[in-house]
Each structure stands twice: as C-alpha cells, then as structure tokens.
Amino acid sequence: MTVTLALTAGVLFATGTFLLLQKRLSRIIVGLGLIAHGANLIILGSGRRPGLPPVIEDSAAGAYSDPLEQALVLTAIVITFGVTAFLLALAYRSWSETGSDEVEDDTEDVRIAHKGDQP
Amino acid sequence: MTTMATLPIVIPLAAAALTLIVQKSLRLERIIGIGASLASVAVAIWLLVEVDTQGAIVVQVGGWAAPIGISLVADRLAVLLLATSTIALAAVLVYAVSQKSTDEDLRGFHAVYQMLAAGVALALLTGDLFTLFVAFEIMLTASYVLLTHRAGGSETRATISYVVIGLVASGLLLTTIGLIYAVTGTVNIADLTVKLDAVPPGVRAGLGWLLFMVFGIKAAIFPLFFWLPDSYPVAPTPVTALFAGLLTKIGVYAIVRTQTLLFPSDEPVTLMLVIAGFTMIVGVLGAIAQKDIKRILSFHIVSQIGYMIMGLGFFTVGGVAAAIVFIIHQIIVKASLFLVGGLVEETEGTGAIDAVDGVARRSPILAILFLPAALSLAGFPPFSGFVGKLALVEAGFSAQSWAIVGISLFASVLTLFSMTKIWGGVFWGAPKNDTPSHVPRGMAYATASLVIVGIVIALGAEPLIEYAERAATDLMAEGVYRGFVLGAGG
Numbered sequence: 001m002t003v004t005l006a007l008t009a010g011v012l013f014a015t016g017t018f019l020l021l022q023k024r025l026s027r028i029i030v031g032l033g034l035i036a037h038g039a040n041l042i043i044l045g046s047g048r049r050p051g052l053p054p055v056i057e058d059s060a061a062g063a064y065s066d067p068l069e070q071a072l073v074l075t076a077i078v079i080t081f082g083v084t085a086f087l088l089a090l091a092y093r094s095w096s097e098t099g100s101d102e103v104e105d106d107t108e109d110v111r112i113a114h115k116g117d118q119p
Numbered sequence: 120m121t122t123m124a125t126l127p128i129v130i131p132l133a134a135a136a137l138t139l140i141v142q143k144s145l146r147l148e149r150i151i152g153i154g155a156s157l158a159s160v161a162v163a164i165w166l167l168v169e170v171d172t173q174g175a176i177v178v179q180v181g182g183w184a185a186p187i188g189i190s191l192v193a194d195r196l197a198v199l200l201l202a203t204s205t206i207a208l209a210a211v212l213v214y215a216v217s218q219k220s221t222d223e224d225l226r227g228f229h230a231v232y233q234m235l236a237a238g239v240a241l242a243l244l245t246g247d248l249f250t251l252f253v254a255f256e257i258m259l260t261a262s263y264v265l266l267t268h269r270a271g272g273s274e275t276r277a278t279i280s281y282v283v284i285g286l287v288a289s290g291l292l293l294t295t296i297g298l299i300y301a302v303t304g305t306v307n308i309a310d311l312t313v314k315l316d317a318v319p320p321g322v323r324a325g326l327g328w329l330l331f332m333v334f335g336i337k338a339a340i341f342p343l344f345f346w347l348p349d350s351y352p353v354a355p356t357p358v359t360a361l362f363a364g365l366l367t368k369i370g371v372y373a374i375v376r377t378q379t380l381l382f383p384s385d386e387p388v389t390l391m392l393v394i395a396g397f398t399m400i401v402g403v404l405g406a407i408a409q410k411d412i413k414r415i416l417s418f419h420i421v422s423q424i425g426y427m428i429m430g431l432g433f434f435t436v437g438g439v440a441a442a443i444v445f446i447i448h449q450i451i452v453k454a455s456l457f458l459v460g461g462l463v464e465e466t467e468g469t470g471a472i473d474a475v476d477g478v479a480r481r482s483p484i485l486a487i488l489f490l491p492a493a494l495s496l497a498g499f500p501p502f503s504g505f506v507g508k509l510a511l512v513e514a515g516f517s518a519q520s521w522a523i524v525g526i527s528l529f530a531s532v533l534t535l536f537s538m539t540k541i542w543g544g545v546f547w548g549a550p551k552n553d554t555p556s557h558v559p560r561g562m563a564y565a566t567a568s569l570v571i572v573g574i575v576i577a578l579g580a581e582p583l584i585e586y587a588e589r590a591a592t593d594l595m596a597e598g599v600y601r602g603f604v605l606g607a608g609g
Contacts (some may be wrong), residue, residue: 012146014497020283020287025279028283032283032286032287032290033486035287035290036288036290036293037291038294039290039291039293039294039297039432040293040296042294042297042301043293043296043297043300044303045297046297046298046300046301066304066450068300069297069300072249072296072297072300072306075249075253076252076293079253079256083256083260083263083286083289086260086282087279087282087286088277088336090263090275090282091279092245092279093267093275094275094276094279097271098185098273100276103276103279103280103283114402
C-alpha cells in the first residue's frame, strides 16, 4: 500500500516537474496541480495502519488509523484549489491582455542574449 | 491575559471582514484599515513588554493541549518581529492611502492588506509546522492579489513567475511537512524538538536541509533568489516596500525558528556560511549592474539576506541574536528605502538613475529621508545597519570564522558603492528644471516615520541587542521552548 502510494507520488512529482519546465502557462498550471497531488499523497502515506476506523475508544490500543493526516490533506487540498483557481484567472487575464499563453523570458537572460548584438 | 496573544491575528482578520462589509464607503474602509493597523501596533508593543517581563504567552487554540491541538507561542523572538512588522505594515498602509489616484485603485485593497497582516502575524506566532504552512499560504495568496491588483498585461505576466515560484515552494513545504510527520508522528514544533532526537542522523539532516531549502526559496537565498529581482520592482511602490521589508524576512524567521529549535548544531555550519557568503556577494554584484532605483534595491534585499543566514550559521547565542537584530533593522530600513524610491518615481515620473538628476535640489526632503536609510543599509555608524553588522562581526570573531567576516565586510563596501551610485545619479547634479517638485504630504510623513523608527533602533541599540540575546537564548538553550509550550514536565 505504502509502496504504491510512494511510487504514485514519485510519478506525479516527475510529471509535474516536467510540465513546470514548459513554456506554456496552461501546462505549468497542470504541473503545479500534479505536484500538489504528489505532496498530498506523501502526507497520506505518512499515517500508520490504514483501513481502520480513526476512533480510539472502541478499539484495542494502537489499532486505529491516524485521522490527523487526512485533516492536513483536506486543508492542503482546499488551499491548492483556491490558489489554482486564482492562477487560472491570472493566466486568462494575461492571455486576454497580451494574446499569448507563454511565460515571459527572464529580463536578465534577454539582456545577456542580446549583448552580442550591440556594436 | 493569554487572549492578548491572539489579537495580532484576530484584529486584522476582523478588519478584513469589516472592510468588505462597508465596501460602499472608501472613507470608512480607510478608517477601519488604519485603525486596525494602529491597534495591532499597540497590541504588539504591549506583548513586547509583557513577554519579556512575564515570560512567553502560549495559547492552546480551542482548549486542546499541545501536542494534540494547535499552539500559538508568543515568545521573545516572535513578539520582537511582530512589533517590527506591525510598525512597517502601518507605515506602508498610510503611505498607500496617501497616494494620488487612490479612490478606485483602493477598492478591495484594505481587505487583502489586512489578510496579509493576519498571515504575517500567524506565521510569527504559530508553534506548529502545518499552521506555519497555512500562514505562509494566507500571506502569499494575499501578496499575489496585491501584486496583480489592477495590473496591466505586462505586469500580470511578470508576476506570474512570482506566483508559480510561490506555489512550487508551497508544494515542497507541504511535502517536507509530510515527511517530518512520517518519521515523528507530530507537527508541533515543541514536540518535534524531542521526537527528532530519535530520528537517525542522516534522515534528520536531510529533513533539516529540505526545510532550509524550502524556506530559502521564500527568503531568496543564493541560489534560489532569481525570482525576486524580476517580480518585486514591477509592483506598485507600497506593495514592493512591504514585500521587500517583510515577506522575505518571514522566510528568514522560519529558517531561524526551525533550524535553531529542530536542527541545532554545536559548531558553525560551514555549508550555511558558504551559502550566506554567496548570497551577499552575488546580490550586491547584481545591484551594482542595475540602472533603476527599485531594481538596485531589490538586489540588495538578496544581499542582505546573506547577513542573516551568516548570523544563524554560527549557531551561537551571539550569532543568532545578531541575525535577529539584523532582521529587525532590515524590515524597517528596506521598507523606508523603497518608499523613498517610490516618492522619487512619483515626483520625477521615473526611477531610472540616468533619467533623474538633482532631486536633492528640487525636493530636499527626499534626500534627507534617503540618506540615513542608505547609510544604514551600508552599515555606516551610527545607524542601525552598523549595530547589526557590528554584532555579526563580533559573533564571527568569537566563532573564529574569519573568511565569512571578511566577505561580509567586503560586501558592505560594495553596498556603500551602489548606494553612492543612487545618490550621485539621482540626488546630485543639476536638475533639469528648477521648480521645486510637489511631494505628497501623507506619503512623506509615512516614509519619515519609518526612517525615524530606523534611527530609534540605532539609538536604542543596547536594549535591543540585549533583548535579542535573551530571545536567542530561549531558542538555543535546550528545552526552554518546549517548557513554554508543553509545560515543565514536557
């Protein structure tokens, strides 16, 4: 179970990082979403004893799931959802103002790249 | 009594809600916003005195005792930075509302601003790693909105990289917290100070450096600073001043808090000192290459972060105390420098140092405001930067880390050079026309108040350093912080 979670998280992180390095903003946003999901899976995997009720009273000592990491993941999902929605709105605004979905080049990089052009 | 420690978070949150309700009246919004900021300053100063005399105030939120519930811990380090940041927040707010063309621009501004203040206060006061993550999210999300507030096409595109970097750092922070929870089963910082002892040294070091790196992105240390000089200068001046003064420093605060409490070391950490040295030098060299006031100052933010990491890297009480003094000095001085830079842009129409000349003759008040802040940044006696740097150099001598002390002094000389570049380019020279320019009064007062706070820091250096040393002792001494949160038996 944990190995499956860990592998899935790894794949999500790898795919997310790949998408993050693309030039198109829409892909970057999807990549960010994947990374956030990977982080959530890691938190889920950090709990112990899956499959048991998260109640201490009715069960023998130690035979319960940890409810905390689910609370943490829930919080993290809500935050990611909100920020992703904001980023999508920002991407739409950028697209409607400039007509392009691509991320701007770094100003310093541009300066260095054009250094040779000047006489 | 303990509820006082929640007020720095509750006041701005309530104010944010109220300003949304009274949205029809900009005047009312303004009164609520400034009133809340001033009330926060008062509470923070009360806490500053109370915590020092009576000991740390700990609130167990919802009545759930730590480590099960969330703790808010107002210890000396937290209240010192809380007082400084609320002062900066209040001054910048006054500056922002005094700007020209404010009416439509300011719609919704106050609510977001107060959310940012709440996030900052929560980040400083929380005693829980996950709540620290949430606080960072509140603070950063508010900062995204402030950056893009009424931004045009090109500004929007420039800020997108800031937002994306922020989100990547948040994802990594979340992952790190998940890993820490996996090996220890707790996210309460006080509880972690014990539980991390049982973790194998290799895993522990890995977690420590992962956390250092994640907060390092937010604090803009070398080599993770690249996003900062591109995104900060495009924002409106008050926003930039606030970000420059506060946001990166909250990242540094998180580094100091977690490294001293969770990953203490008995000797100077060489890797941290190397990073500090590179941050100083690369930042200041970047500043020298720039031709615009705000971009120069943005690179200086990076450079100055290096000094704070240097103080932490010694892992002595003196070093950490010096880093704390330096953070406080930077919050005030950096914000005031950006406010002056904004005033120059406001009166001259541009901040490019080639295009502006003779400001000292046209508006002497700007020169008077700029000079103490710039000399302070370079570490000139008797200003606050000198106090911080002297403490750092002394800590370096007693830790016998000669190389980093030499590098820090060299970086100071370069800082002075780049400040003279602004001074010579913008303030000196013959003005293009001799008419005295109009400096908006509220903005000048707000800037002046911050500059004066900076001078007060320098005058009150001795009590401040002593306070910072007590704060550093709380962090470095084994079990003190744990005693605050979990009680004597914890």
